Amino acid sequence: MSDKGSIYRISGPVVTVTGIDAKMYDIVRVGDEGLMGEVIELHGEKAVIQVYEDTSGVRPGEPVINTGETLSVALGPGLLTQIYDGIQRPLKVLEEKMGVFITRGVDADGIEMDKIWEFKPSVAVGDEVSSGQVIGTVQETETIEHRVMVPPGKGGVVKEIKGGEFNVTEIICTLEDGSELAMLQRWPVRSPRPFVQKYAPDTPLVTGQRILDFLFPLAKGGTAGIPGPFGSGKTVTQQQLAKWSDAQIVVYIGCGERGNEMTEVLTEFPELIDPNTGKPLMNRTVMIANTSNMPVAAREASVYTGVTIAEYFRDMGYDVALMADSTSRWAEAMREISSRLEEMPGEEGYPAYLSSRLAEFYERAGRVETLGGADGSISIIGAVSPPGGDISEPVSQGTLRIVKVFWGLDAGLARQRHFPSIDWLSSYSLYPTALDQWYRENVAPDFPDVRTKISSLLQVESELQEIVQLVGSDALPIDQQLTLEVARMIREYFLQQNAFHEVDTYSNLDLQYKMAAAILSFQDNAKLAIEAGAMLEDVVNVPARTDLLRGRFEENYGERIESLVTKMNKQIASAVEAED
Amino acid sequence: MSGKEYRTITDVKGPLVFLNKTEPVAFGEIVTLRLTDGSIKNGQVLDTSDDMVVVQVFEGTAGIDRKTGIRFMGDVFRLPVSKDLIGRILTGAGKPRDGGPEIIGESNADIIGAAINPYSRESPEEFIQTGISAIDCCTTLVRGQKLPIFSASGLPHNDIALQIARQAKLLDSDEQFIVVFCAMGITAEEYNYFRHDLERTGALENAVLFVNLADDPAVERLITPRLALTAAEFLAFEHDYHVLVIYTDMTNYCDSLRQIGAAREEVPGRRGYPGYMYTDLAMLYERAGIVKGKKGSITQFPILTMPGDDITHPIPDLSGYITEGQIVISRELHQKGIYPPINVLPSLSRLMNAGIGDGKTREDHKSVSDQLYAAYAQGRELRGLVAIVGEDALNERDRQLLKFSDIFEDTYLRQNRDEDRSITQTLEMAWDILTNIDTKYLVRLDQKWIDKYHPTDKK
Ligand SMILES: Nc1ncnc2c1ncn2[C@@H]1O[C@H](COP(=O)(O)OP(=O)(O)O)[C@@H](O)[C@H]1O
Numbered sequence A: 001m002s003d004k005g006s007i008y009r010i011s012g013p014v015v016t017v018t019g020i021d022a023k024m025y026d027i028v029r030v031g032d033e034g035l036m037g038e039v040i041e042l043h044g045e046k047a048v049i050q051v052y053e054d055t056s057g058v059r060p061g062e063p064v065i066n067t068g069e070t071l072s073v074a075l076g077p078g079l080l081t082q083i084y085d086g087i088q089r090p091l092k093v094l095e096e097k098m099g100v101f102i103t104r105g106v107d108a109d110g111i112e113m114d115k116i117w118e119f120k121p122s123v124a125v126g127d128e129v130s131s132g133q134v135i136g137t138v139q140e141t142e143t144i145e146h147r148v149m150v151p152p153g154k155g156g157v158v159k160e161i162k163g164g165e166f167n168v169t170e171i172i173c174t175l176e177d178g179s180e181l182a183m184l185q186r187w188p189v190r191s192p193r194p195f196v197q198k199y200a201p202d203t204p205l206v207t208g209q210r211i212l213d214f215l216f217p218l219a220k221g222g223t224a225g226i227p228g229p230f231g232s233g234k235t236v237t238q239q240q241l242a243k244w245s246d247a248q249i250v251v252y253i254g255c256g257e258r259g260n261e262m263t264e265v266l267t268e269f270p271e272l273i274d275p276n277t278g279k280p281l282m283n284r285t286v287m288i289a290n291t292s293n294m295p296v297a298a299r300e301a302s303v304y305t306g307v308t309i310a311e312y313f314r315d316m317g318y319d320v321a322l323m324a325d326s327t328s329r330w331a332e333a334m335r336e337i338s339s340r341l342e343e344m345p346g347e348e349g350y351p352a353y354l355s356s357r358l359a360e361f362y363e364r365a366g367r368v369e370t371l372g373g374a375d376g377s378i379s380i381i382g383a384v385s386p387p388g389g390d391i392s393e394p395v396s397q398g399t400l401r402i403v404k405v406f407w408g409l410d411a412g413l414a415r416q417r418h419f420p421s422i423d424w425l426s427s428y429s430l431y432p433t434a435l436d437q438w439y440r441e442n443v444a445p446d447f448p449d450v451r452t453k454i455s456s457l458l459q460v461e462s463e464l465q466e467i468v469q470l471v472g473s474d475a476l477p478i479d480q481q482l483t484l485e486v487a488r489m490i491r492e493y494f495l496q497q498n499a500f501h502e503v504d505t506y507s508n509l510d511l512q513y514k515m516a517a518a519i520l521s522f523q524d525n526a527k528l529a530i531e532a533g534a535m536l537e538d539v540v541n542v543p544a545r546t547d548l549l550r551g552r553f554e555e556n557y558g559e560r561i562e563s564l565v566t567k568m569n570k571q572i573a574s575a576v577e578a579e580d
Numbered sequence B: 001m002s003g004k005e006y007r008t009i010t011d012v013k014g015p016l017v018f019l020n021k022t023e024p025v026a027f028g029e030i031v032t033l034r035l036t037d038g039s040i041k042n043g044q045v046l047d048t049s050d051d052m053v054v055v056q057v058f059e060g061t062a063g064i065d066r067k068t069g070i071r072f073m074g075d076v077f078r079l080p081v082s083k084d085l086i087g088r089i090l091t092g093a094g095k096p097r098d099g100g101p102e103i104i105g106e107s108n109a110d111i112i113g114a115a116i117n118p119y120s121r122e123s124p125e126e127f128i129q130t131g132i133s134a135i136d137c138c139t140t141l142v143r144g145q146k147l148p149i150f151s152a153s154g155l156p157h158n159d160i161a162l163q164i165a166r167q168a169k170l171l172d173s174d175e176q177f178i179v180v181f182c183a184m185g186i187t188a189e190e191y192n193y194f195r196h197d198l199e200r201t202g203a204l205e206n207a208v209l210f211v212n213l214a215d216d217p218a219v220e221r222l223i224t225p226r227l228a229l230t231a232a233e234f235l236a237f238e239h240d241y242h243v244l245v246i247y248t249d250m251t252n253y254c255d256s257l258r259q260i261g262a263a264r265e266e267v268p269g270r271r272g273y274p275g276y277m278y279t280d281l282a283m284l285y286e287r288a289g290i291v292k293g294k295k296g297s298i299t300q301f302p303i304l305t306m307p308g309d310d311i312t313h314p315i316p317d318l319s320g321y322i323t324e325g326q327i328v329i330s331r332e333l334h335q336k337g338i339y340p341p342i343n344v345l346p347s348l349s350r351l352m353n354a355g356i357g358d359g360k361t362r363e364d365h366k367s368v369s370d371q372l373y374a375a376y377a378q379g380r381e382l383r384g385l386v387a388i389v390g391e392d393a394l395n396e397r398d399r400q401l402l403k404f405s406d407i408f409e410d411t412y413l414r415q416n417r418d419e420d421r422s423i424t425q426t427l428e429m430a431w432d433i434l435t436n437i438d439t440k441y442l443v444r445l446d447q448k449w450i451d452k453y454h455p456t457d458k459k
């Protein structure tokens, strides 16, 4: 046995090797072209490798060399604004090396090794530094300061520290024990990076999406699943979060999905302005794109690559949001590899370890005290693509057992172009109680009450709709007809939000609250007017109400909404007089 | 590689041949099989090791026995590509079918194709006017998109595909599309229908046809679309053509895939289709698009028939998860005598937003389309209610929506097979039918568009 073996068998992305001395998860170079692969099973004399590149043309007998390293990512300044494949090869570099089509056998560093950065030390000779502690900073992009940390497992007294211009591999700090630190670190993607402890989340990840922030909020450090059939809005929702959520860093993983969707992000983000910083969104974003037609083994790895990068920024004390679109394609990659290994299949052919892999992945989310003592978080939002939209399948079920927020997308709503087509009756968030305090202090003291009123109106509507289906709405008593109108207003004015409309795409919390309050105000005033003898038709159709509804597509709506409500209420009141 | 001929077949199962003890054979290598009667078949290596090789035989394994000779050709499957492909009709395996000469390639291209680097793509955003209102207004097509037609047996999907092929154009150019047509397991009658229509309109001279018919080998269908796409890529990215690839019927393709999976005794996924079908289909559909630095483009129109009209069946389901939308043909509308019977509600163009609006179609397009959807969806839903409670139980708003849904189908969807509506006509007709609903109920329309475009309420 040695670090060199030879190929015994090739079956798609799975290659069996004899005569090699290998550990699980070692990275190997396969065949004459040196394709990158990873050891995923040991079998007597044989090692089984998943290969991250296409294997056609490879023959038995070709050599395999063990690098002795495990699959890891390069961490340091230069990650932001990058777009990578599933194994952290920058797609831009691949384009330079092989043109517009991805061929094989090309290596590329995850971050530029000779780019020069201005490093500003924040510790001095003689200081005691420990794992995870920040020793200096680099202004990585206009908005993000990259905090260079002592790698986990290292620490001691600073013997020498430099400031100035360095590339990521140059030594910037030496410790008394002789350890030399550069800005570059590597971390194996399949192992979570360490932290001190997890905290319970208490701050919402504000997304600017009304239905999410208002009814089904996600906490910073929380987990959410978005299952839905094709065309129901998973990707748009994920992209909206990548654009507008108030995370400091966004890691967007396009896992086994469309190439053009990644192009869209690449073209849009540099032009979009982050409402929180006023600078282009690209500055805070890292993208992983292993599209559906790229090798499945690299698709399997892409999720780990992404979450490891997210952890690295979390360790700097940032709030990171990670989107994985779609976790189902990741699960399918596991299934594809597993079936090539002839493993005993579990439910629907997925490997028996599917649910534990899902759980391990979402477990890497959380709000933590970092090794360096900072407060950082990773929120994970995973899209799920259930076959036929039926969420009784293993990936959806495995996800729902873990995540705390369920945004259930509904094909029927999507067909009516009710977007986001999140089903308000079946979706849930387990965070509101933990977040209510924050909402009271930061938005309005009665925020939780307004939310409760809005969601119970929707509940009542669904019960009334059942009756309407039998007798028609005109047969209902007038107060119930009003309830239906109010609920329609919630749906059409508040819940619907057009991601492609430049104004409607984002509502800050203050506006969300005002819009919800406007609905309740309409309800109260309409009720009074009707009790005083006004006709429902007249109340509903006062012109100022139409202005209120349509106004949300106009700039400065936040400033105008209160006067629009006042005007509406006046007209409603005069609808009574008109009757008299 | 060596011209050595092996006679080491151990097993034959379905379309697969197993043989042992060969020289090292490459994964994906092309194989020829010489039968005892002298006839030749072709195949490809699916699994290879020191002891055993599994070969998938494109023409089926009928007639193969242990004495069949096998030669490994030392290379993966390649198509000779050249501009001379234009105007030719080839078999599903890429051989001349029109009596013309063999294609002499400028080069030989690997038919599996390499993935386009996502970083190297350009966003498709040029509006293609098809002249069909349902598509142009509601599920707008753009150049470089992959937009399948989800249909079912007995529905006029071929007419729609042909009408699109005939009428498709960019607004400000008269550049022609090159049509690459790929038939997989369709009947000779259907094929003739396509061919004659292309001939009639002169499009055949600007087309390449790859034809695998119902009585041609089923396994061959697995390579036919790859050949077609390889030709398309060559024409688009080496010779700057805008290529429209129509392939039909994806359902037959998927059934062949299932057949191979079963023969390999793989653990089947949903309804017996292999677990890797998503990836396999993606490797076809993702070969659409526009790439940096190249002038041409590939737009794909796959046609598939949904078994049992069921959109949740794995074939439409996995397709819909990969393609950039879908055009869904409805049996109900067809039975009402409406052509094209496109049900816009489950139909979708994901790239529409990039291709419409000011400077592309018209500024009010998005708003109008959203309003049509909302009103039609509600109107259709009311039909069910009316069947139970009668029209009298509806309020004024609902009555208008109900009536609108009929008008939408009768005058907006419905058009002739040769009726080529301009986008302006399409949008004006939309405003016209929206006058059947009081403006106050049209909450999806921006006020500024009402002021500008509403036939009666404009300022
Ligand atoms: N919030 C939204 N606003 C407007 N349109 C939306 C929204 N969400 C989804 N859509 C529409 O639905 C289409 C499909 O959404 P997408 O997120 O791609 O679905 P999925 O990822 O679930 O297949 C989009 O192309 C867009 O037209």
Ligand SMILES: [Mg+2]
Residues within 6 Å of the ligand: A234, A235, A236, A257, A325
């Ligand atoms: Mg999607």
